Amino acid sequence: MVDYLSCLDKALVETLKNKSLTITTAESCTGGMVASSIVNISGASDIFKEGYITYSNEAKERILGVKHETLEKYKAVSAETAAQMAEGAVRISKADISVSVTGVAGPSREDDKPVGLVYIGCCYKxxxxxxxxxxxxxxxxxxxxxxxxxLKFVLDIIKTNR
Known part of the structure; x- marks a missing residue:
């Protein structure tokens, strides 16, 4: 993966192991990169439950339970969708914590949302x-x-919500 991630992914795996927590991922624009960075670390099998790549709106609804109304009103790239993705991932995986990512990676705008706009959700406790x-x-x-x-967001959430 990318070198600058190595410290963060190692820190996350260590933190989760030390706290006996499990994690699941729900990704759209990152297409599995978050899950990949976690499982790239030795010992990830102790903490990583599963990952979902829900690129389409249909997959977000069918797999994660994101409400159709949310996608209609706020669109896929929204705080509301990121929240429901994280909640759905925790619910179906039974993990202790989840992280979700939805955004516009480019090169074009999406639903009038600018390239580079990304929402990250985390469900914990x-x-x-x-x-x-x-x-x-x-x-x-x-x-x-x-x-x-x-990865940084999940670490921050765990540290501030002991």
């Missing part, structure tokens, strides 16, 4: 948190930055 990111660069760069931001 019954609470759902969402972070908005405004990233820049080409498609690959935005996807890598989104992965990094997702």
């Amino acid at each position: 019954g609470e759902t948190h969402v972070k908005e990111c405004d990233l820049s660069g080409d498609r690959h760069t935005i996807r890598c930055q989104s992965t990094k931001e997702a």
